Amino acid sequence: MLRAMIVDDEELSVQRLGILLSESGELGLCAAFLNPAEAYEFAKTNPVDVAFLDISMPDIDGMLLSTLLHDLDDSIDIVFVTGHDEYAVQAFDRNALDYLLKPVTAERLSRTLDKIRKRHRFAAAAGSSAQVLLFNGLKLYRRERDQVQVKLRSPKTEELFAFLVCKGTVSREEIVDTLWSGLDKNKALKNLNSTLYYIRKAFDNGESDSFLAAGKHEISIREGALRCDLYEFERLLKQVRQAPEKQADLFRRAEALYTGRLLQGKDYEWAAELARSLERQYIELLEAGARFHIGINKPQQALHYFSEILKLDAMREDIHHEAIRLYAELGRKNEAFRQYRMMEEMLEKELGAKPDLRMKHFITKMGP
Template sequence: MLKIAVVDDEKHALERFETVAGEMESISICGLFDDHEEFLSYVKKEQMDIVFLDIEMPGTNGMELAEELLNWKPELGIVFVTAYNQYAVEAFELNAVDYILKPITKARLEKTLSRIVIRKPLQETTVKKAFIQCFKRFECRIDGEVCSLQNNSKVKELLAFLVDRGGASATWEQITECLWQDADYEKAHNNLYITTYRLRKWLTEIGLSHIFECKRNNYRVIPSAFDCDLYEMQQAEKIRNLERLNSFYTGEYLEEEGYEWAYPKQAEWARKMQKYGIL
C-alpha cells in the first residue's frame, strides 16, 4: 500500500482528494495539509511514498517546496496539482514528475499511481560510486557500464555544467545564462525546474541521487561522491604527475559535446597539454 500526503492551501481541494482517494484500496493517506510549514515538520519525521503538491500556495511555491523535499528524501514521488493549464504541462507529463489538473478524478489519480508503482522498483537505495568522464565525451559510468543520457541532452548538459564547477554552487541565473541564454525569464526558469527534476529522477534510478544537491535555489554536485577525470587531472597537474595526466587525457575537454560555456576551459587544457608535451 502506498502512503501519500497532500499539500494544498484550499481546504475544499483537500476534501475532494480525500473523497476520491478514499475509494481506492491501494493507497493510505497519511496526512492532508493546508500549511506547508506544518507539512515540512511532519515529513522530516514520517515515512511516505508520494506527495501531491499544489503549485501555487501563499508564501511558497510547490516546485521550490518539492526541491527541498527531494534533498531530504530523493526517493519520494512528487506529483504537482494545479488549476492552471500552463505550457509546462506537456513537459511534466513526459518527464519524471506527474502533473494533474484540478479537479482531480479517480481515473486520473489511478493513472498517476500506476506510473509511480511501475517506476518504484527501478529506484536504487544502495550508494554507488560512479566515474564521470569529461575529456573527449561526457559520460557517467557505474562499474564500467555507461549510464545513457542520449535522449536527455539538457539533463546531460546540466550535469556536465555542475561537474565543471567542481562542487561550487551555481544559482539558477548562472545556469540559465549558459544553458538557455536565448529564452525569456519565465521560460528559462521553467526549463531549469523541468531539467533538474529529470536529472534528479535519473540519478535516483541509477543509485546516484547522493551526488546532487540543491539548497535555496543553489545547485551543485558533491565531488567526493564520485570519481572524475577532470578532478584527477587537476590533482595530477598540481603535483606535476605527467604520467597521470597523460593516462586521463583521452581527448579535448568536452570535445564531442559542443557546449559554448566549456570552450574557455577546453582551450586552457589544450594549451596545458601542449606545454607538457602530451599533445
C-alpha cells in the first residue's frame, strides 16, 4: 500500500482528510503533521509516496515544502489542499499531481486517488521492466528480480545504451558526435536508428518502450521508469549532504551501491570524467561517514570508512593518519604499526618522501 503524509496547520482539516483516506482503503497514512518543518524532517528518513500539503502555512508554506520534498525524493507525488482556488495555476506549475479545495469531499478525493493509482501502476510496471547496474561494469536485467542478464547485440549497442542511461536526455546530434564521430552525418544517424532498434529488440514484447523515448530531435530515458544503481546513488548523495547527522543508514546504502568504478572495464571516453567525479563524491561520502561515526563514538565503524577510502586513494596521507590513531585508540597497536609501515613504503615509492614527523613521533611514543 502506498504511504501518504498529510501536512496542514489546521487540525480539523488533518483529521477530516485522514478519515477520508482511511475510508478509501487506497493509501496508508504514514504520518500527519501540523508543523511543516517536522514533516520535512520526517521525510528525510522515512519513505513517502504521496504528500497532501496545505498551501497557506506559516514559515514554510506548501509550495516551499513541495520543493523541499522533491529535493529529497523527486518521485513523491504532491497533492495541494487549500481553501483558496487562486493558487491552482501556481500549484500545477510546481508539477503537482492534483489540487483539492477545502472542504475535501470523498467524491472529489476519489478522482485524485484515480490519478495516484494510474501513476503508480505505470511506475510499478516500469520499475519491474528493467534494471541497469553501471557500477563495476555494465549489467542489464529485463526485470529487477531476474537472474539472467540481457545481452545486447554488439559493443556499440551496449555503449549507446550506457550513454543514454547516463545522460537521461540527449540530442541525436550529441549522440552521433560522440559515438559515431568519424562517420558522415547521415550514415551516423542511420547507425543510431538501427542501434536503437537492437536495444528495443533485446526486450520481449517491446518492453524497452516503458523506459526509452525516441523523439525526432532527442532521445531520453523516461524519468522514474528504470531501476538504475547510478540514479539511486545520486539520490542518496543528495540526501546525505542535506542532513548527514541523521543519515547513518544512507551511508551504508550508498556504500552498498558503489560496487566499483562507473562502467569499469568499458573504455568509453565520454564516461571517464563522470566516473572520476562519482569516485570523488564517493570518497567524500566515505569521509563524511567516518567523521559522523567518530562524532557518535563508534571508532570501529569510522575505521571501516577510512580503510575503504585508502582502497581507492592510497596516497591520502591524512587518512592513513586517521586510521593509525583509531587503531591506537582501539588498543590495536600491531595494526597501527602495520598501517604506518604501509604509509611509509607508499610515500617512499610514489613520492620519495618521508611521513610527517608528528606521526613518526606518535608511533614512537606508542612503544614496542
